[in-house]
Structures are given as structure tokens and as C-alpha cells.
Amino acid sequence: MNFAPDIEESLVAAVELVNSAEEPDTLTEIDQLAAFFDRHVYTGSHAGDAAELAAVRALRAPLRRLLTSDRDTTVRLVNETLAKHRAVPQLVRHGDVDYHIHAVPTEAPLPVRIAVETAIALIDLIRTGELSRLSLCADSACEGIVLDLSRNRSRRYCSTACGNRNAVAAYRARRK
Numbered sequence: 001m002n003f004a005p006d007i008e009e010s011l012v013a014a015v016e017l018v019n020s021a022e023e024p025d026t027l028t029e030i031d032q033l034a035a036f037f038d039r040h041v042y043t044g045s046h047a048g049d050a051a052e053l054a055a056v057r058a059l060r061a062p063l064r065r066l067l068t069s070d071r072d073t074t075v076r077l078v079n080e081t082l083a084k085h086r087a088v089p090q091l092v093r094h095g096d097v098d099y100h101i102h103a104v105p106t107e108a109p110l111p112v113r114i115a116v117e118t119a120i121a122l123i124d125l126i127r128t129g130e131l132s133r134l135s136l137c138a139d140s141a142c143e144g145i146v147l148d149l150s151r152n153r154s155r156r157y158c159s160t161a162c163g164n165r166n167a168v169a170a171y172r173a174r175r176k
Contacts, residue, residue, distance in 0.1 A: 004100065004124070006097075006121075007120075007124050009040060009041070010118055011125075011133075011134075012040070013036075013042075013114065013118075014118040015146075016036070016040075017036070017056070017059065017063060017114065018060050018144075020036075021057075021060045021061075021064075022143060027056070027057055030048060033052065041097075042113065043095075044107060045107050046110055052111070055110075056111050056114065058111070062115070063115070065077065066119070067122075067134050068136065071131055074126060074131065077119075078119045081118075082116065082119050085103075085108070085116050086104075087104055087116045087120070089103040090102055103117070103120055104116050132153075135148065137158040137162050138157055138162075142157075144162065145158060
């Protein structure tokens with residue numbers, strides 16, 4: 001299943017943000033938040049200060065719950081998120097990006113924009129019956145989230161590191 005580019009990007013950003021809480025924490029510095037902001041091409045306000053970093057870090061646990069809950073709970077959490085932030089989806093375009101959905105003003109705080117964009121993206125997964133694209137990492141020592149956008153749904157690990165660690169372990173087990 002192909003999703004609109006803005007939907008995929010919102011999901012990728014949300015999964016990266018949630019997984020940043022795994023050891024080692026990769027979102028502890030303001031510069032790391034700035035890199036995250038740039039990497040995921042967020043538009044709008046970006047304070048770039050300690051308060052914004054703390055607010056984005058605090059968003060990781062609620063997003064984890066949103067991304068890992070069963071379907072009915074996810075629907076409830078999506079609806080609560082959209083209502084809480086008074087989201088009004090609108091088609092917008094800016095720069096080189098054609099029409100896509102924004103549901104809060106560009107001056108809304110970054111954590112609000114991340115939460116709402118994630119909720120909007122999950123609407124597509126729910127409506128198309130594709131919530132199974134989100135899962136937990138197959139590495140038993142990892143709590144990372146996997147976003148599988150592959151055609152054959154073969155992605156099992158949240159990162160190359162987890163995949164490599166398990167491949168090496170399997171190789172060593174076969175060699176014994």
C-alpha cells in the first residue's frame with residue numbers, strides 16, 4: 001500500500017521520535033532537536049530552546065502509546081489528540097511541496113504539530129486497515145517501534161543495529 005508522502009513522513013518522524021528514547025537516548029541536546037526538525041522538513045515555528053526540547057521529549061511516551069495500541073484504543077487516542085488541539089484539517093502547499101494536510105496553524109508549538117500530524121497519519125492507517133505496519137522490534141532486547149512500509153511487509157527490526165545483532169547471533173548459533 002502506498003501512502004501519501006506527507007503521511008509517510010509523519011509516520012517516519014513519529015517512529016524516529018519515539019525510538020529516540022531507546023538507549024542511548026538520541027534526543028538530549030537542542031542541536032539534536034534542530035537536526036530532527038530539519039531532517040523531517042517541519043515548517044512553522046521552532047523555538048529551538050530547552051523548553052521546546054523538553055516538550056518534544058515529553059511527547060515520546062504518548063506517541064508510543066498512540067503507535068502501539070490496539071485499533072479501538074488508537075482511534076480513541078487519535079480523536080482525543082485532534083479534539084485537544086482543535087485540529088481543522090486543511091490542504092496547503094508551500095515551497096516545493098504540493099498540496100498536503102495541515103491541521104493546526106504553523107505557529108502552533110512544534111510538539112502540537114508533531115502530535116496532530118501523527119494523529120492525521122494514523123487516520124490513513126486505520127481507514128485502510130494497515131495498523132499492522134506498526135509493530136515492536138523483533139529484537140527481544142529492544143523496545144523500538146518498527147514502521148514497515150515495504151511492499152512485502154518484511155521489516156522486523158527498528159534499526160540496522162538490531163537487525164545486524166540478530167543476524168550475527170543467528171550465524172553464531174548455526175556455527176555451533
